[in-house]
Structure formats: structure tokens, C-alpha cells
Amino acid sequence: MSAKIYDVVIVGAGIVGAACAHECSQSGLRVAVIDQDVIGGGATAAGMGHIVVMDDSDAQFALTRYSQTLWQELRPELPEDVEYEQCGTIWVATDEEEMTEVLRKHAYYSRQGVSVEVLNPGDIERLEPNLRKGMVGGLLVPDDGVLYPPCAARFLMDQAQGRGVTLHLQQTVAQIGKGQLHLADGTRFSSATIVNAAGTWASALTPGIAVKKRKGHLVITDRYPGFVRHQLVELGYLKSAHSVTADSVAFNVQPRQTGQLLIGSSRQYGPEHKEVDPHVLGRMLERAQHYLPALAKTSAIRVWTGFRAATPDKLPLIGPWPSDPSIYLATGHEGLGITTSLATAKLLVDQITGRTSAIPYEPYLPSRSATLEHAHA
Amino acid sequence: MPEQITLSVNGRSVTVPQGATVAVAVAMAEAHCRNSVNGEPRTVLCGMGICFECRVQINSSLHQRSCQMLCSPGMQVRTDG
Numbered sequence: 128m129s130a131k132i133y134d135v136v137i138v139g140a141g142i143v144g145a146a147c148a149h150e151c152s153q154s155g156l157r158v159a160v161i162d163q164d165v166i167g168g169g170a171t172a173a174g175m176g177h178i179v180v181m182d183d184s185d186a187q188f189a190l191t192r193y194s195q196t197l198w199q200e201l202r203p204e205l206p207e208d209v210e211y212e213q214c215g216t217i218w219v220a221t222d223e224e225e226m227t228e229v230l231r232k233h234a235y236y237s238r239q240g241v242s243v244e245v246l247n248p249g250d251i252e253r254l255e256p257n258l259r260k261g262m263v264g265g266l267l268v269p270d271d272g273v274l275y276p277p278c279a280a281r282f283l284m285d286q287a288q289g290r291g292v293t294l295h296l297q298q299t300v301a302q303i304g305k306g307q308l309h310l311a312d313g314t315r316f317s318s319a320t321i322v323n324a325a326g327t328w329a330s331a332l333t334p335g336i337a338v339k340k341r342k343g344h345l346v347i348t349d350r351y352p353g354f355v356r357h358q359l360v361e362l363g364y365l366k367s368a369h370s371v372t373a374d375s376v377a378f379n380v381q382p383r384q385t386g387q388l389l390i391g392s393s394r395q396y397g398p399e400h401k402e403v404d405p406h407v408l409g410r411m412l413e414r415a416q417h418y419l420p421a422l423a424k425t426s427a428i429r430v431w432t433g434f435r436a437a438t439p440d441k442l443p444l445i446g447p448w449p450s451d452p453s454i455y456l457a458t459g460h461e462g463l464g465i466t467t468s469l470a471t472a473k474l475l476v477d478q479i480t481g482r483t484s485a486i487p488y489e490p491y492l493p494s495r496s497a498t499l500e501h502a503h504a
Numbered sequence: 505m506p507e508q509i510t511l512s513v514n515g516r517s518v519t520v521p522q523g524a525t526v527a528v529a530v531a532m533a534e535a536h537c538r539n540s541v542n543g544e545p546r547t548v549l550c551g552m553g554i555c556f557e558c559r560v561q562i563n564s565s566l567h568q569r570s571c572q573m574l575c576s577p578g579m580q581v582r583t584d585g
Contacts, residue, residue, distance in 0.1 A: 349566070349567045350566070350567075351566055351567075385541070424565060425567075426567055
């Protein structure tokens with residue numbers, strides 16, 4: 128069987144693979160996308176879908192902010208079922224220490240030109256009456272938003288297919304390397320560039336990538352319109368997200384367009400099974416009720432889990448894999464893949480085509496992973 | 505004769521015997537229980553708290569299963585949510 132010839136073959140039709148296909152097709156490249164399952168069936172279907180600016184590091188801030196701008200530019204084209212809602216984020220401070228963090232964040236975001244507002248206890252009570260009384264303050268980030276990721280991935284892929292990208296679903300990739308991709312059924316693809324956007328599965332195709340599974344639980348409730356109006360996140364979220372060993376939970380609740388509440392979050396390294404862990408789920412819901420006592424009177428209708436593709440330094444891997452220059456990586460987005468998918472695609476195609484990039488791509492290069500090791504690996 | 509209870513369903517006064525479920529009061533008010541996401545009328549199906557089709561608003565609480573709740577005097581039931 129002769130090989131099918133493309134400029135770029137992308138493994139993975141999650142939000143990142145779909146964004147890469149969308150961006151490649153806009154640059155006139157001949158593209159094929161291959162996925163073992165369906166569009167957006169992995170971490171894309173499991174996550175909360177936030178479009179947020181985060182400042183874990185300068186590089187994370189640069190990428191999330193750039194990508195949020197790209198989402199805002201794309202917004203008029205998004206179909207209704209993508210449910211893009213610019214609800215804003217409120218980072219909630221429960222004590223003076225957390226309030227210090229609010230002020231630091233306020234200064235940092237303001238310096239970078241991102242609109243932010245410090246909230247006092249009265250503001251918090253007015254904006255989110257269901258939050259427990261006695262909050263010390265908070266930080267409102269009005270440009271943050273949420274969307275429904277599987278439909279966003281499908282939209283990006285539809286656009287790409289409209290420009291000639293071919294999509295191969297339910298196909299198992301057996302091997303990639305040296306400009307060749309083999310499917311389990313023997314089909315071969317030949318391509319100067321193969322993009323590994325396989326999320327948590329990426330390291331199975333390209334051994335040696337510092338990507339580990341990080342399990343998360345989510346709960347969705349029945350419809351309670353107006354129960355919360357912004358995405359609410361505790362400032363302890365960063366402590367939880369930073370913890371590299373222990374299981375952790377943090378309060379994060381989103382209002383969805385349907386009136387439903389999406390409740391997170393949990394983080395666990397180690398578990399490989401998708402089953403709900405009742406102990407972790409219980410802790411997560413206790414944490415949410417600690418902030419929103421009236422949640423106790425709402426009905427949850429579904430609980431599920433998923434796996435984030437986590438890297439040790441909390442930054443994704445975007446660019447050529449040093450051991451094989453035909454392989455480019457676009458994975459390791461952990462909990463920010465929906466936000467950062469569009470910027471990832473831009474930076475990837477910038478590198479493939481030699482374009483100038485809007486932000487430096489060096490912080491996300493996979494070549495840094497020679498120095499990356501998971502703390503407990 | 506059992507004691508009678510008066511409550512409100514969509515603003516209409518309904519009197520039921522003590523021990524009647526809210527689903528009974530809704531039926532007596534000639535209302536259905538809820539509207540689906542697509543706007544279709546829904547009402548009691550299983551009568552035992554499993555199907556969730558009989559959800560109504562009781563006082564300020566949304567999504568209460570009317571087949572599992574007993575009527576009490578002065579209850580405000582809304583089925584137009």
C-alpha cells in the first residue's frame with residue numbers, strides 16, 4: 128500500500144489537535160487528523176472549559192493571555208452550542224494572607240494590561256449572594272469566560288475540514304517517526320511533520336515525553352439559574368494545583384448557560400482508572416459547600432472523571448521533539464488546554480512555517496524537557 | 505373526614521386532604537409539573553421518585569420531586585419554571 132502524502136499529520140482530535148488542524152489549514156497546508164476515538168473525546172470532554180488568564184509563571188501568563196485574545200477574536204464565529212459566556216472569574220479571599228495574594232495578582236495583571244478589579248466584602252456579597260458570609264475580598268477578572276469544549280473542538284475541526292483537512296476517526300496509530308505514520312491496520316501516512324497532540328496518550332507514541340496523567344473529578348447540577356454569576360475560584364487553588372504529590376481539592380464553580388453549576392476540582396497523580404473516587408469526590412463537594420453553603424440543597428445529576436496531561440513545570444510542550452525533527456509536540460496542557468489551544472496552534476504553525484510569532488515560543492519548547500523531571504518519577 | 509390543607513399551585517388555591525402529595529395538588533390544579541429543556545410539558549410518570557419528571561418549585565426550592573413531597577398549609581408551588 129502506498130503512503131498517503133501530507134504536509135502535516137496530526138494525531139489527536141481533541142481541542143488542541145483541532146485547533147492545530149484549524150490553524151494549519153488557514154496557512155494552506157495539506158493536513159490529515161487521526162484520532163483513536165471521536166472529536167474531543169478525551170480531556171476535552173472531561174474538563175470545565177474555562178477561558179482564563181493565569182499567572183503561575185510569566186510564560187503561563189503570556190500563553191493564556193494570548194490565547195484568550197484569540198478566543199475573543201473567534202467568538203463572533205462560534206456557533207451557539209459552543210456556549211461561550213464571558214462570565215468573568217472571581218478569585219475569592221477568605222483571610223488576610225489570601226487578600227495579599229489578591230493585591231499581588233491585581234498589580235501583576237494591571238501591569239500587563241489585563242482588566243482586574245479588587246472587591247471588598249460588600250462587593251462580594253452583592254455580586255455573589257450565595258457565597259458564605261465573611262469573605263475578606265476578591266479579585267474580579269471580567270474578561271475570563273467559559274465555553275463547552277466538545278462543541279468548540281467540533282467547530283474548529285469543521286472549519287478545518289471545510290478547507291480540505293481529512294479526518295480519520297476510530298483509527299489506532301501504531302507508530303510515528305521519521306516522517307512516517309503507521310496505523311494499526313497497515314495504512315501509512317507520509318508527512319514532513321507529524322504533530323503529536325494525543326494528550327495523555329502522547330507519551331505512548333513518543334516515549335520520553337514528561338507528560339503524566341493527573342486525574343480530576345467534576346460534578347454538574349440540575350438547573351439553578353443565577354445561583355452563581357461568575358466563575359468562582361478559591362485562592363488556595365494555586366496551592367492545590369502546585370502540589371505535585373498529594374491528592375488535592377480546590378473550590379471552583381462555574382455558571383453554565385443552561386443554568387447548571389459545574390463543580391470542581393480535584394487533582395490526583397497515580398490513579399489510572401476512570402472510576403469515581405468517593406473519598407476525593409466527597410472532599411471536593413465539602414470544599415465547594417464550605418464556600419457555597421446553599422449547594423447542599425441542590426441536586427447533582429452527573430459525576431465524571433478525566434485525565435489531564437500534566438508536565439512538571441506546568442507549561443505545555445509545543446514544538447519539535449529533539450530526538451526526531453519530523454515530530455512536533457502539542458501536548459502537556461494540564462488543566463488549561465481549552466484556554467491555550469488556540470495559542471498553541473499559532474505557535475506550532477509559526478515554528479513549522481517559519482513565521483514570526485506574536486509571543487516568544489521558547490518557554491514551551493520540548494527541548495527544555497531534558498531538564499524536566501517529575502518530582503516523584 | 506381527614507383534615508383539609510390549602511396550598512397554592514401557580515397562584516391558584518387548591519385544597520387537598522392531609523397526606524396528599526404535591527403531585528396530587530398539581531393534578532387538581534390542572535397543571536403539568538415542568539417543562540423540558542425543549543419546552544415540552546412533563547408530569548408525574550413513575551410516582552416513586554425515580555424518573556424526576558414530576559419536579560416543581562416548592563417555596564424557593566427548585567427541582568423538588570412532587571410525588572415525594574407531602575402538601576403542607578400555605579405551600580407555594582410553581583410548575584412554570
